Amino acid sequence: MNIKSLLIGSAAALMAVSGAQAADAIVAAEPEPLEYVRVCDAFGTGFFYIPGTETCLKISGYVRFQTDFGRDQFGASDWNSWTRARVAFDAKSDTELGTLTSFIAIHGESGHGGLGLDIENAELVGLGSGASSDFYIDEAYIELGGFRVGTFLNWWDNDLIGETETASNVTRFTSVRYVYDGGTFRAGLSVDEIPDYFDYLAGATAYHNGFGVSGMVAATLGGVNFELLGAYDDTTEEGAVRAWLSAEVGPGTLEIMGLYASGPNAYYQAAEWSVAADYSFKATEKLTITPGAQYFGDYELVDGNDAWRVGLTVDYAIVDNLNLKATVNYTDPDNDDDFVTGFLRLQRNF
Incomplete structure (x- = not known):
């Protein structure tokens, strides 16, 4: 090999290396792999x-979207x-x-x-x-x-399937609670802050914080569910008790509830005592009908003012996640005129 051939070969080799380096310089880096959302089951x-x-x-x-109706x-x-x-x-x-x-x-x-x-x-x-x-x-x-702290709805907020009975006041409190859940048996205790306390006897807001204590025991055996609630309102020094039983009967679910209040309190004050029941059954795959009734002893905590109520709730699944609910209730107190209340609701869930 002569010198001329050697120089030509070296130049060609350098050009090849330079070309490779130039090509590498303009190649974009590969994008990092995307992390797709994973289902958590x-x-x-x-x-x-x-x-x-x-x-x-x-x-x-x-x-x-809801339209409520009722006299006055x-x-x-x-x-x-x-x-x-x-x-x-x-x-x-x-x-x-x-x-x-x-x-x-x-x-x-x-x-x-x-x-x-x-x-x-x-x-x-x-x-x-x-x-x-x-x-x-x-x-x-x-x-x-089983420990929970924050602002949330109390056990008293849970009620029957239908929309006829009055089973509690609005019971959203800032609370500290503990629940033991053994599957078939459950028990819990909650300490509830009651802010800007309403003085039920004076009929005015007292603007000071009170507190309440509420407890729950519940059991599930086969198709039968039982729950017992108790609550004590420290400010009024009054309490309330509620028992609820649910069972699969025939083509539907039968629910029975009993309530007692010793006096006005933050958990329940619709009556001194009350019994309620409803029966919910699927008339078709999309249509559920729930008739209900309730009797109040000393309605609105007025002595001798008993009352009774009957009502009907209808739920219809228009399509998946779009439901129509309608309810109408008739109430007849001893010391006042009877009246009708209810609502029509359209709800889209997601």
Whole structure:
């Protein structure tokens, strides 16, 4: 090989190396692989892993349109329409102390008030509370094992399948509670803050915090469910007890409930004592019918003012996750005129 051939070969080799380096310089780096959302089936349907974590999250909620009706129930009107949106976030993860849960449910409502229209003078005189949306936290709590702290609905908020009975006051409290869940047997104790306490006897808000203590024992045996609730309101020094029994009977579910209140309290004050029952059955695959009845002893805690109520609730599944509910109830107190109440509700769940 002569010198000329050697120089030519070396130049060609350098050009090849340079060309390779130039080509490498303009090649884009490969994108990192995407991390797709993974389904988390450890805690039920709808949960998925938050990317990069071992925490499972479920997002759910509904949009509800409802029209309520009843004599003298809405100021000068006998009916009112309103809308609610609910969004709930449920995050769960396993720990050495049990399941760690954080739950947030946000409500937005509109339509409970009026526009302040002066009909006689045909002018808008002001905006009522229902003219703008009202956003609030329905529930927000932390739970580890059986311990729960935060703001959430008490056991008293659970009632019968139908919409006829009055089984509690609004019982959303900021509480600390513990529940033992043995499957067929459950028991719990809750200490509840009652803020801006309403003085039932004076008929005015006393603007100080009170507290209550509520307890629950429940059992499930086959198709029979039993629950006993007790509560004590420290401010009024009154309490309430409620027993509930549910059983599969024939083509439907029979429920029976008994209630007692020693006096006005934050948990129950519709009557001194009461019994209620309903029977829910599926008339078709989409249609559920629930007749119900309730008797009140000393209705609204007025001596000698007994009352009775009968009603009917109808649930119809229009399509998946879109449901229609209608209820109508007739109430007849001893010391007042009888009256009819109810509502028509359209709700889309997700």
